[in-house]
Amino acid sequence: MMTILSTSSAQAPDPLRLEFAEGRVVCLIKTDDKEVPDIVGVVLPIAMRCVLEEIGAPPEPATLTIRLEKPPRFYKRSKALRPVEALAVQDGDKIRLHPGSDPLKLAFRLGHELSHWLVYKQHPARPPLWLDEGLANRMGSAAAEAAARPLSQTIERPAPGNIAKHLEPLDTLLTRTTYPRKPLEVAAFYWQAETLVDALRDKLGRDAFREYLGLLSAPEPPPWDAPLRETWYFNDADFQWLSERILNAP
Incomplete structure (x- = not known):
């Protein structure tokens, strides 16, 4: 209201x-x-x-x-x-x-x-x-x-055009702490970040994703994949799918 x-x-x-x-x-x-x-x-x-x-x-x-x-x-x-x-x-x-x-x-x-x-x-x-x-x-x-x-x-x-050459491997995306500078690199970063979040949110559901967000937002967060493996039973195939998903821009 x-x-x-x-x-x-x-x-x-x-x-x-x-x-x-x-x-x-x-x-x-x-x-x-x-x-x-x-x-x-x-x-x-x-x-x-x-x-x-x-x-x-x-x-x-x-x-x-x-x-x-x-x-x-x-x-x-x-x-x-x-x-x-x-x-x-x-x-x-x-x-x-x-x-x-x-x-x-x-x-x-x-x-x-x-x-x-x-x-x-x-x-x-x-x-x-x-x-x-x-x-x-x-x-x-x-x-x-x-x-x-x-x-x-x-x-x-639709995914921004011409970003294929600027897509980063999953490990690089996860460890990035600064924004890219070039326009196509910026577009690729935002597309990959949103794609990864969409995949995790859709798989976990709203409440579990909120919990995951809280864990990774702690002053000393765990590795990004630890809660997914230990609490939500992600396996190697799940992580391989995520890795491939963020590299498959249309």
Whole structure:
């Protein structure tokens, strides 16, 4: 259930307050404009519900501030040539957001960044990079699909083209602690991370995957495969399938 309340401020427009998870999660949407764009008020609840259903609410009440910003100068210059896309960056308990004009792209960006935020609130030590980003992309996709249903639209997300040469072996993906720099390498990393998370989540189910996420997000986590072998009885064939799966980009 979502409630919309008003707050007061003598120096700035009142933020829009949204509550989720029976009030355990509060979103304050701040803008320098007179009103929050309708697209944000419609899409944010959809994205938040998707991510909460999958990851769960924080253990303690939490407040997230979403600051609406203007697009960067580059996008201002190019606006006449193409629509301005949604942009979002999560940092602690804040998300800086330019919503753009496409509700499905906004849903993906919000789902992605809300995933990072909820994981951060539940697991401050943070999971490995592949798990954090793979889950965030999965949540972005789920949010976009949920936003598409009322519009009678469908989502198609084919693998990025020309990434085959940039796909990494499983061991390399698992030990990566920094982001790639070249565009095709970045695309390959996100595709592989999401593919691996999808495979694990589909095999484990939601509750077991939450448990696995918690184990790998501990300050001193076990090797990524240890819980899979010891608790969920993965065997060598399972790991071979995962290894091959992330190298088979269409």
